[in-house]
Amino acid sequence: MSDWPKKPTSWIVDRQLFISVPFTxxxxxxxxxxxQRSFLWDHATVxxxxxxxxxxxxxxxRWPDGVTVDYGDMEGVLDRVxxxxxxxxxxxxxxxxxxxxxxxxxxFRELDIHKVTPIVCDNNFLACSKKHRKxxxxxxxxxxxxxxxxxFNQGLDARKxxxxxxDWLSELRAKCRLAYDYPAEGEDVRKAFRLLRDMGVILKxxxxxxLIGWKDTPAxxxxxxxxxxSWGVYTCPMWFHELDAMYWNQVTEKQEALGWDKQKRQHxxxxxxxxxxxxxxxPREGE
Numbered sequence: 672m673s674d675w676p677k678k679p680t681s682w683i684v685d686r687q688l689f690i691s692v693p694f695t696x697x698x699x700x701x702x703x704x705x706x707q708r709s710f711l712w713d714h715a716t717v718x719x720x721x722x723x724x725x726x727x728x729x730x731x732x733r734w735p736d737g738v739t740v741d742y743g744d745m746e747g748v749l750d751r752v753x754x755x756x757x758x759x760x761x762x763x764x765x766x767x768x769x770x771x772x773x774x775x776x777x778x779f780r781e782l783d784i785h786k787v788t789p790i791v792c793d794n795n796f797l798a799c800s801k802k803h804r805k806x807x808x809x810x811x812x813x814x815x816x817x818x819x820x821x822x823f824n825q826g827l828d829a830r831k832x833x834x835x836x837x838d839w840l841s842e843l844r845a846k847c848r849l850a851y852d853y854p855a856e857g858e859d860v861r862k863a864f865r866l867l868r869d870m871g872v873i874l875k876x877x878x879x880x881x882l883i884g885w886k887d888t889p890a891x892x893x894x895x896x897x898x899x900x901s902w903g904v905y906t907c908p909m910w911f912h913e914l915d916a917m918y919w920n921q922v923t924e925k926q927e928a929l930g931w932d933k934q935k936r937q938h939x940x941x942x943x944x945x946x947x948x949x950x951x952x953x954p955r956e957g958e
Contacts (some may be wrong), residue, residue, distance in 0.1 A: 691719035826850025
């Protein structure tokens with residue numbers, strides 16, 4: 672139910688090809704596809720988060736002539752990507768420098784929701800008004816009573832986690848993830864984790880996304896991931912990509928200056944995602 676495609680989503684309507692591109696490193700392949708043409712379609716329209724991000728970047732990337740570029744929201748894409756998923760808001764009020772949401776959706780706003788589905792994938796659900804959140808929680812509760820798993824798929828903002836929200840997440844028996852993007856967030860994340868546990872959320876329903884390779888060294892990334900792992904929850908390191916990254920999992924010069932290389936990136940990702948190899952013991956753990 673919560674599986675997501677790691678590649679562009681495409682469909683054809685009346686011989687019109689539509690492609691929603693999730694990541695900037697998909698752009699070259701999509702450009703090649705629409706350049707080659709096909710007997711199945713006459714015209715192509717490209718859009719999605721990566722296309723929005725590519726606008727205004729000073730790169731040599733150009734779309735071929737005759738392709739429509741949609742910098743808005745392609746209608747019905749989320750239903751095609753995952754019909755179980757919904758967004759109840761767009762944008763995010765935080766504007767973090769490592770995140771592309773403020774470029775893709777510069778205005779944070781709540782959406783009028785007429786159909787509630789079990790996977791919530793807002794950029795920052797906890798930033799929504801309490802009235803809005805209560806409406807969503809109550810409708811999710813009706814779904815949960817039918818035995819459907821509730822899943823808050825994006826990283827919840829630990830700074831905005833309240834006892835009231837944690838109680839609802841427990842009542843819903845929801846899978847939820849916290850975002851732990853840099854070391855200074857640590858106390859907020861630990862507080863949010865304690866609230867979830869105090870309200871009865873079981874460990875297997877908690878995951879933590881940890882952004883790595885942004886401004887941290889390999890040792891600092893391991894220290895943060897090892898801390899999360901010690902809580903007994905699912906630890907999810909997320910490799911940092913520049914907003915205009917054209918290659919997946921590339922180690923940039925900035926990251927090399929922090930001590931990263933391909934082997935070190937693969938080590939930490941492989942250990943926590945695939946349980947491969949041995950963990951790196953950080954200096955603090957050796958004291």
